[in-house]
Amino acid sequence: MVSYSLLKNTFLFSFILIAACGNSISGQKTKTESPKEEKQVNGENTTAKDLPIAHIKTGAENYTAYLPLLKGKKVGIVTNQTGILHFTLQKSGTNIGESDMSIVDFLVDQKVNLKTIFAPEHGFRGTADAGEHVKDGKDKQTGLPIVSLYGNNKKPKPEQLQGIDIMLFDLQDVGARFYTYISSLHYVMEACAENNIQVIVLDRPNPNGSIIDGPVLEKENTSFVGMHPIPVLHGMTIGEYAKMINGEKWLKDGIQCRLIVIPCLNYNRDMEYHLPVKPSPNLPNDQAINLYPSLCFFEGTNVSVGRGTNKQFQVYGSPYLPKKGFSFTPAPNEGAKDPLYNSKTCYGEDLSNIKHVNQLELKWLIDAYKKTEDKSKFFIPFFTKLAGTKKLQEQIEAGKSETEIRESWTKGLSDFKQTRKKYLIYTE
Known part of the structure; x- marks a missing residue:
C-alpha cells in the first residue's frame, strides 16, 4: 500500500489508494514486483468475468507496476482531466468518503521527477471546444509547463522532449476511430521513437467494450480523425491499441518505440465501465x-x-x-x-x-x-x-439499405479482427 498525507482546508486525511477496485477487495494479492519488459507487464491480465464492476483497477491505479520504472528518471506525461486515480479517505482508521486524484498530483506526491505535461485536444483540464486552438501554459497547482498537442503542434518537437527519459501516457479513450486521443497517441509514440524515449501507457477500459463495427479506413482518407486502417469501432483499450500501432509498424518509416503497457486489473471487455469524469466537454454521460x-x-x-x-x-x-x-x-x-x-x-x-x-x-x-x-x-x-x-456517402445517396451497407463491411471487419487478436491483453 502507498499512503500520503495531504492537508485540505483544516483537515489532515490519510489517503489510501485501494484501487477503486483494488485487489484487496476481491481477495487477490497485488503483484509488487516491477515489470522488466512489455510481455511481463501485459501478463497481469484479468480475472473471472463475473467480477463486480467496482473491482476494476485502471492502469494508473496499478501503481506498483510503474512507479519503480520511474525511479531516478526524468518523466513527461500526456494526460488531461481523465487521468485520475480513485481513493478512499480515512481518518483514524475509518473510511469517511471517496475522492479522486489527478495522475499528475499523484506522481508529484510520490516524488517522481515530472518535467512536462503534454495536453491533447480539449486541453489539460478538458474544457476547450472540439478543434479549438489550445495554448501552451503552466499548471497553477504544480507549476509544471504544459505543452499543447493540438493545432499546429500535434507531434512533440525534439526540443520539447529534451531531457525526458520516459513518457507516460494516461488518457481515457472511448473506442472510436475519430476520437483524437488515439491520434495523439500515434504522434507521441512516433516522436518518442525518434528520440529514443520509452513510452509507458497506463491502460484504461474501453467504455464501448468489444464492439467492432463500421467501414475500415482507406489510406487515401487518412487524417487526424482517422490515422489507421481500422473500423470506426475498434473494440480495444488504448493500451492494446498502442501495441497495435507499434506491432503493425504504423509509425513513420516503420519505426517502433520502446513500449510498456501497464494493464488494468480485474477487467475484461464484457464488463460495463462507467467513466468517472467526462472524457471531453461534449460527452457528458x-x-x-x-x-x-x-x-x-x-x-x-x-x-x-x-x-x-x-x-x-x-x-x-x-x-x-x-x-x-x-x-x-x-x-x-x-x-x-x-x-x-x-x-x-x-x-x-x-x-x-x-x-x-x-x-x-x-x-x-x-x-x-x-x-x-x-x-x-x-x-x-x-x-x-x-x-x-467515399463509399458510405455514395451508398446512402444511391438509396442502399442499412443491411446492404453493412454487408459491404464484412471482409474489412473480418481482416481487422484477425489482426486485432495479436494485440489483445484482456479476455473477450
Missing part, C-alpha cells in the same frame, strides 16, 4: 459515449448533434428536417462557444433515453438524409474523413 460513434457521422453533414445543449450526442436535428415533433435550440455553453445553428430551432430526434446500442447504427443518418429538404446540401467534405471512405 454514458449515453453520449455509447451513441457517439453512430451520431458523430452527423458532424460531416448539415445536422446538429446537440452541441450547445445539455444532451450532446444524444439528440440530432436541423432546421431542414420536418418541422414537427422533437426540437431543440443550440446556445453557447462549455465546449461549444459557437455551436452549429446557434439560436436556431432544430427538428429531429431525442435518443437520450433509448437502450444502449451494441453496433454502429446507420438508421438515424439514413433517415435524416431521406427527410432533409435539399439533399445536395446534406453532406459536407468532412464526412469522408469521418467515414474513412
